[in-house]
Amino acid sequence: MTKSTFAEIGGVLRAHQRFAVLSHVRPDGDALGSQLALALSLQKLGKDVTVWNEDGLLQKYNFLPGGERLTQPPREPQDFDAAVALDTATQNRLGTAGESVRSAKTWINIDHHPSNPGYGDLVYIDPTSPATGQILFELIQTEQLPMDRAIAENLFVAISTDTGSFQYPNTTARTFEIGAELLRCGVDVGRVSQLLYENYPRRRTELLRELLGTMRFEAGGKIASFSLSLKVAADLKVKPEDNEGLIDHLRAIHGVIVAIFFEELTDGKVRVSMRSKSEEVDVSAICQKFGGGGHKLAAGTRVRGTLAEVEQKILKAICDVIDCNS
Ligand code: AMP
Numbered sequence: 001m002t003k004s005t006f007a008e009i010g011g012v013l014r015a016h017q018r019f020a021v022l023s024h025v026r027p028d029g030d031a032l033g034s035q036l037a038l039a040l041s042l043q044k045l046g047k048d049v050t051v052w053n054e055d056g057l058l059q060k061y062n063f064l065p066g067g068e069r070l071t072q073p074p075r076e077p078q079d080f081d082a083a084v085a086l087d088t089a090t091q092n093r094l095g096t097a098g099e100s101v102r103s104a105k106t107w108i109n110i111d112h113h114p115s116n117p118g119y120g121d122l123v124y125i126d127p128t129s130p131a132t133g134q135i136l137f138e139l140i141q142t143e144q145l146p147m148d149r150a151i152a153e154n155l156f157v158a159i160s161t162d163t164g165s166f167q168y169p170n171t172t173a174r175t176f177e178i179g180a181e182l183l184r185c186g187v188d189v190g191r192v193s194q195l196l197y198e199n200y201p202r203r204r205t206e207l208l209r210e211l212l213g214t215m216r217f218e219a220g221g222k223i224a225s226f227s228l229s230l231k232v233a234a235d236l237k238v239k240p241e242d243n244e245g246l247i248d249h250l251r252a253i254h255g256v257i258v259a260i261f262f263e264e265l266t267d268g269k270v271r272v273s274m275r276s277k278s279e280e281v282d283v284s285a286i287c288q289k290f291g292g293g294g295h296k297l298a299a300g301t302r303v304r305g306t307l308a309e310v311e312q313k314i315l316k317a318i319c320d321v322i323d324c325n326s
């Protein structure tokens, strides 16, 4: 895979004027936090920065500094000097945000997904980094790009959400050092964590109640899953963002190795979210068989079919990897 240096990326960031900063559809905290951190840093450098995400700024991330800058892309495409794709494993996961960039002299791809094929002109992919936000911190520090409390808060959200609050095995000593550095920049960890993890709408917990009602165990308890139908989603008026993190309730169960969340979508597909608790079970490899990707322990895909059909297909694929007969 081509790999650019921070110096090359820093050089291009300083040389160009008009930037588009993009990330993946159905964004998470790493996607949105990374977008806003880079956008604010570029803005402080005096650049013209456009920040687009197909889904816009999710309500629950409203508190992110600079959040008002992040919008859904316009229908009419625009031209840029450089476009930056952050935390986006494949270019088509930029969705309409990618389509709205008519031209960019330079495409920069910064990510931590091992399945990222390395699209773009300047590519920096570090699969050992737990969050794209961590790579951005290193870029900003190495290249002495602008940093302040607002940028630090966005980076903290990016890193905290992708590491499960500094808990997942992808968390390194360096992650804690960066966390400390971000606190020194003025991040209020109690306030930000409360906004992130103790501020959910009531319907999210009502959704959890429904999901737990569909909970199933396979392979002697090694596989746990639950499913969300369009009907239940409509009845509870849930937003797509409400289910981020609910899969962790399955992962948290003793004996569970693979947790799966199936969500019926309006386009005849089912969104599949997978988590693994064992280095020996690579859920990204399983999702790649169905056109998706992600990380070894956290991955996803979208599969055409009804809930029942997709559940069956996915379970079968997992049973090719772990012993389901014991
Ligand atoms: P999620 O289960 O949606 O939280 O996603 C878990 C991980 O898998 C994230 O790192 C995603 O970027 C990645 N992922 C999810 N869906 C896809 C997909 N359709 N294609 C590639 N990667 C995906």
Ligand code: MN
Residues within 6 Å of the ligand: 024, 027, 028, 030, 031, 087
């Ligand atoms: Mn992400």
Ligand code: MN
Residues within 6 Å of the ligand: 030, 031, 087, 112, 130, 131, 132, 162
């Ligand atoms: Mn990420």
